[in-house]
Amino acid sequence: MRKETSSNALNEKEINSSCGMGYALSLIGGRWKSNILWRLILDGKMRYNELRKAIPGISERMLVAQLRELEADRLVLRIVYPEVPPRVEYELTALGQSMRPMLQSISDWGEAHRKTVEDEGGLGK
Amino acid sequence: MRKETSSNALNEKEINSSCGMGYALSLIGGRWKSNILWRLILDGKMRYNELRKAIPGISERMLVAQLRELEADRLVLRIVYPEVPPRVEYELTALGQSMRPMLQSISDWGEAHRKTVEDEGGLGK
DNA sequence: CAGCATCCAGGAGGATACTG
DNA sequence: CAGTATCCTCCTGGATGCTG
Numbered sequence: 019m020r021k022e023t024s025s026n027a028l029n030e031k032e033i034n035s036s037c038g039m040g041y042a043l044s045l046i047g048g049r050w051k052s053n054i055l056w057r058l059i060l061d062g063k064m065r066y067n068e069l070r071k072a073i074p075g076i077s078e079r080m081l082v083a084q085l086r087e088l089e090a091d092r093l094v095l096r097i098v099y100p101e102v103p104p105r106v107e108y109e110l111t112a113l114g115q116s117m118r119p120m121l122q123s124i125s126d127w128g129e130a131h132r133k134t135v136e137d138e139g140g141l142g143k
Numbered sequence: 144m145r146k147e148t149s150s151n152a153l154n155e156k157e158i159n160s161s162c163g164m165g166y167a168l169s170l171i172g173g174r175w176k177s178n179i180l181w182r183l184i185l186d187g188k189m190r191y192n193e194l195r196k197a198i199p200g201i202s203e204r205m206l207v208a209q210l211r212e213l214e215a216d217r218l219v220l221r222i223v224y225p226e227v228p229p230r231v232e233y234e235l236t237a238l239g240q241s242m243r244p245m246l247q248s249i250s251d252w253g254e255a256h257r258k259t260v261e262d263e264g265g266l267g268k
Numbered sequence: 269c270a271g272c273a274t275c276c277a278g279g280a281g282g283a284t285a286c287t288g
Numbered sequence: 289c290a291g292t293a294t295c296c297t298c299c300t301g302g303a304t305g306c307t308g
Binding site: 040123 | 163165168244245254
């Protein structure tokens with residue numbers, strides 16, 4: 019009855035949303051992306067293992083996967099130094115840097131209202 | 144209160160993230176939340192069926208589910224008129240309204256850079 | 269009209285072992 | 289050190305039918 023919105027399952031940037039919001043959220047969505055981006059914003063260039071330690075709970079598999087997606091979305095640059103032992107650093111691209119205000123406003127809202135919620139107490143979930 | 148990250152799957156607001164960002168994203172994350180919120184921001188109070196029509200592709204099940212979550216998160220107010228036939232309207236709470244700047248900045252970034260990406264064309268993926 | 273119930277598929281994410 | 293490769297679980301979201 020209802021025609022498929024685009025193709026069938028929209029995978030990533032295909033998200034419709036009312037606006038570019040869906041696109042933006044598809045880039046920073048998921049459990050880890052925003053965390054990784056934020057770390058790179060705060061600390062600048064970071065090595066693989068530094069990121070692992072900086073993001074508690076993330077598995078190797080997830081970290082790599084998310085980094086690869088961020089790279090494909092050109093938010094993050096992956097720099098491989100042909101050395102032994104191997105060294106790989108990750109860094110925000112200009113596009114990634116441009117997310118800072120947006121991420122900041124998200125962070126701000128979250129900080130402000132997480133407190134509010136906790137303050138008002140029981141939301142009895 | 145807070146379960147250890149290593150325990151299992153953190154469900155919602157339990158997301159760690161580096162800051163409140165995870166909290167905020169847990170509220171607007173998923174495929175529909177931002178869309179619904181945006182509609183309510185633009186159009187104000189809306190009935191269930193109005194929302195359905197305004198958001199192409201969403202199923203009843205999803206719309207209700209997402210609305211209930213938004214309600215539980217106190218972003219949306221559900222107003223039931225005890226009439227026949229039933230009438231239910233959804234409206235942003237003050238908390239929901241407070242998301243507008245944040246959503247706007249997300250939307251702005253998305254609009255700006257979705258164009259950029261398409262403009263630069265081949266990203267070879 | 270505004271849902272709820274049920275069933276189902278797919279993908280996100282997790283644990284662990286292995287490798288160049 | 290910086291990943292791959294497998295396997296598995298659970299959540300998200302889709303389709304459809306029924307109800308007060």
